[in-house]
Amino acid sequence: MNRAIVHMDMDTFFVSCERLQNRELKGIPLIIGGGDRGVVASCSYEARKFGVRSAMPIRMALRLCPDAKIIKGDYELYSNLSHKVTEIIQEKVPVMEKASIDEFYLDLSGMDKFYGCYQWTKEIAEAVNKEAGLPISFALSTNKTVSKIGTGESKPVGRLEIKEMEVKSFLNPLSVKKIPMVGDKTFQLLSRIGIRTIHTLSEMPVLVLQQMIGKNGKELWKKANGIDENPVVPYSERKSVSTERTFATDTIDVLELKRILSGMAEKLAFQLRQEKWITSTIMVKIRYANFDTETKQSRVAYTAADHTLSRVALELFDKLYTRRMRIRLIGLRFTDLVHGNHQMNLFEDTEEQMNLYQTMDYLKNRFGTDAVGRASGFDFGQ
Missing domain, CATH: 3.30.70.270 (Reverse transcriptase/Diguanylate cyclase domain)
Structure with a gap:
């Protein structure tokens, strides 16, 4: 069929x-x-x-x-x-x-x-x-x-x-930049060796492309030839992302609790950006040593920026932690998710902040989520 x-x-x-x-x-x-x-x-x-x-x-x-x-x-x-x-x-x-x-x-x-x-x-x-x-x-x-x-x-x-029967004639005269996976760097690399149209790219040997741009070379060649077996994935909305930490020993160290919460916000924000989600509701949870559990939440403009999410999470923690008892668990949840790239949330971000996020996300993708982060989220005693 x-x-x-x-x-x-x-x-x-x-x-x-x-x-x-x-x-x-x-x-x-x-x-x-x-x-x-x-x-x-x-x-x-x-x-x-x-x-x-x-x-x-x-x-x-x-x-x-x-x-x-x-x-x-x-x-x-x-x-x-x-x-x-x-x-x-x-x-x-x-x-x-x-x-x-x-x-x-x-x-x-x-x-x-x-x-x-x-x-x-x-x-x-x-x-x-x-x-x-x-x-x-x-x-x-x-x-x-x-x-x-x-x-x-x-x-x-x-x-x-x-x-x-029209696929090849449609694709051939177009610029290679029209292929969804071709960014500026790949385009510049291909242009330097004279590959500017999809037709020229489609005739390149697959092995040569793999040597030039790595494992994506074969996938790029297939797309240039109008080949794509990727299925349409049935739609379902994700409702939330969350994380929590239970301590081996109950703690009253506020600075340590805030450091952990800030690190949680950064990791969850990175997950949002990777999965192309943005959130509008932040919820912080704490469980006291006597097992009493309390939560507090706040709405924000849709975002996946950890500087915003971390700031609001810490503000919620300050409002929530009023009993000065030892804490056995702290958690963070982002809800009311909608699909969207972080670049869509540039209503409040600066160009410098966006460049920072792109660099940090690149390093995390390449070397792991713990490769780089904000100082507030690191434990320098480890």
């Missing part, structure tokens, strides 16, 4: 959400992001015409487009609308994967015998636009890679079908 895989992507999702709330924002250059030292979380097509892009420093974006209107952003609004779109799509398809807050994969394999897959997808997109008031683009093809590239090429409000 031929596979029929759809990729759907909301067009400038944050911008579209803001325009849904305020129609006066339509047609003007619009930037969603933090303050002067922050970066662009999203921008309108009117701003993109001036060269503004996501993750660009706000200062640079304003130099390119000085007339742009900047909005800090309302992640709770975006989350609620994302949930609404998810429900609209989920009730209409057999298998749906939510890849992020604003993109989805659908597996419609075998549906042709009931109804044309393209027509089916078109009606889903129309339902999203009618019921949620938001524009959405899609591409239908034989696998996730080709469909995702297709959606990018079809925007804005694009609808594209790439049949199996």
